[in-house]
Amino acid sequence: MNETKQKILNVALDLFSQNGFSSVSIRDICKVVDIKESSIYYHFKNKQAILDELLQYFEMMASDLMFQLEQALTTTQKTIEGDFFEKTCDCFLEKYLMDEYCNKIMRLLSIEHFSNNEIQKIYDEWMFDKPLNFQTKVFSLLMTIGIVKPADSRYLAIKFYSPIFLCMQRWLFRGTLTDECKKTFRENVYKHIRNFFNEMEDK
Amino acid sequence: MNETKQKILNVALDLFSQNGFSSVSIRDICKVVDIKESSIYYHFKNKQAILDELLQYFEMMASDLMFQLEQALTTTQKTIEGDFFEKTCDCFLEKYLMDEYCNKIMRLLSIEHFSNNEIQKIYDEWMFDKPLNFQTKVFSLLMTIGIVKPADSRYLAIKFYSPIFLCMQRWLFRGTLTDECKKTFRENVYKHIRNFFNEMEDK
Amino acid sequence: MNETKQKILNVALDLFSQNGFSSVSIRDICKVVDIKESSIYYHFKNKQAILDELLQYFEMMASDLMFQLEQALTTTQKTIEGDFFEKTCDCFLEKYLMDEYCNKIMRLLSIEHFSNNEIQKIYDEWMFDKPLNFQTKVFSLLMTIGIVKPADSRYLAIKFYSPIFLCMQRWLFRGTLTDECKKTFRENVYKHIRNFFNEMEDK
């Protein structure tokens, strides 16, 4: 892809994820990219097209990751290996939630899902439905194998995911994403996951 | 308070909570209130002042409610009466989260906390800190009394509150708040609370 | 009507009738009216609304005139008075075709009827249909009374009107409407009318 176009996408994502789509003007983007306003229209049909391309790439990337996770789940059907949790957690937390690109997109979705129906859909899908569905499957599998005693796997998924979601909103999706925010998020989430599985074993 | 001024505040909250502060124009508000644009400046110094007054009233109201809850907690210091949970739950869910005014304000906070530092503070306080601190106190008390066995009361609070928070984001703070959204929210949250206390008793 | 609004309408008509609707910018109009560009939107919803109001007024005015002509025709049903021709000619030429307002509108219609369907309709109506229909009626009446010998009244109308139409296009609807243009138009048309009725009497 063209160098300038890529730069526009990067800058746009940066700004959109900080202030939202409608609050960021073409002027703002161009100032940072250091091109004239009219030039942006060589690379994109209009402002919306920039957002669309950003979202499209995210959905592709996220779908890909989800596919890998599902694959991993299927192959460990019979015996759950010790590092399955660490692997999936790592994949989900580090490569998804805390990945710079994904994180910015998700913050953008968080801002814009109020005023944009299309974004509302993507937001619901990737913030709630997909993660919860996947976790439900994981707990179902764990019950089948006998590692976890039978229960409502959906509710288990919610209990597992919701503190992570809360921390995400609390530490990740704010005005400026500092290293401190990231650190606090990581600590809180890892603590939760450890506690959660400890308690499951206790019972 | 002046009738027109109150009408402006009501309409502004309606619109702000749907589309966010910056997406709503003075024009939009005046069209609904049915006054001319210049007239609004008799009642408010500027657009920001409308928001400020809205937030100020919310903080007063929410503080009041929190004070009542704290009071209730202190007076039931010794023996916890059977209807304490129902009372506080009702107070928190119906009179706060699902109260029309509070709900609109919180949606507004959810939209604007990204681009406005002052709102970020209020958002953090009333979405995370205050609720979690109160719940922590509740669980501490329950441990002191012996109803709940000693544990990390803060983590308990998070486990209790985060699914509620997730449902709030999922069902309450969306484009349009329909009765269906509210119903789904209520069902999900009540189910969670019931499950949560059932599991605590099991142990 | 508001003074500024009227001034905008006048200036807009001047400019539109010289260069066409799309070639004239809001800036152009405001420069002449001596207001800022944003001010024009206090008086008109958008650029199109200026044109609409101009056309609407024209249609009202032209309909009115046509009504008067039709009235005059009906009342002279029985005996055609000597000054009927002069009167109607005067009414049609001086008060319509050569009236400053009407003339400007018709030039505007002439420019824009190519690219605007709504204008195409008005253009057809007031440049062709209405004048030809009226003239047809006049000749029909003259035949009934016996002043003109029976013939195809429609074709007579065309023969009468088309040279006037040609002169209009040739002298009236051009870049700049000078007094010289007007004079040449008037001379040519009056000569035609005189000749036309002379020849009719000859037969």
Next chain:
Amino acid sequence: MNETKQKILNVALDLFSQNGFSSVSIRDICKVVDIKESSIYYHFKNKQAILDELLQYFEMMASDLMFQLEQALTTTQKTIEGDFFEKTCDCFLEKYLMDEYCNKIMRLLSIEHFSNNEIQKIYDEWMFDKPLNFQTKVFSLLMTIGIVKPADSRYLAIKFYSPIFLCMQRWLFRGTLTDECKKTFRENVYKHIRNFFNEMEDK
């Protein structure tokens, strides 16, 4: 001539004759020709140059036709053959007014003569002066030969040409030139010509 250049000229004429010069953008032309916008500047110095070349070719072609008509007139100086009218009519109507290329150019002239002085000149020449001058000559000749009784040959020319001109404006120079438009035009004009010469013979 270069193939691409010719294609540009064709497309430009199509578009210009529909919407006028200034309403058609280089983008519009290039989209249809299927080349990039910058490419057009290899073939033409600028947008105006396209129009100039179009007009230049028209003037050449029209002059040629007019020359042939004048020739035909001179050679039939003495005895007017029976098919002279049909020939010239055919030449003028079918090969000129209704010829696709000429027709498009004349519509373009009709649109643009308001805002462009150079076009105004060409428009006047080919819409009024040349046709009227030629017709005047024809009628003069007919008078000389004795076929038509002596009269104001200029006025005769106007009486002959103006209904044709009116029909041209009414049916040929509109938004979209459909077959129906063409048919109506042809019918109306032929009827007029027949009538016109019948009446001349009557006298």
Next chain:
DNA sequence: GATGAATGAGTGTTCATTCAT
């Protein structure tokens, strides 16, 4: 011959705000 990339000038329009009445 053709194009990728860029640009200055301009277009219609919106917005929060001001101020005299």
Next chain:
DNA sequence: TATGAATGAACACTCATTCAT
């Protein structure tokens, strides 16, 4: 209390054109 009228600043976007490749 309310409004008519105005405005500066910003907005997304279009256009003809240039120029190196």
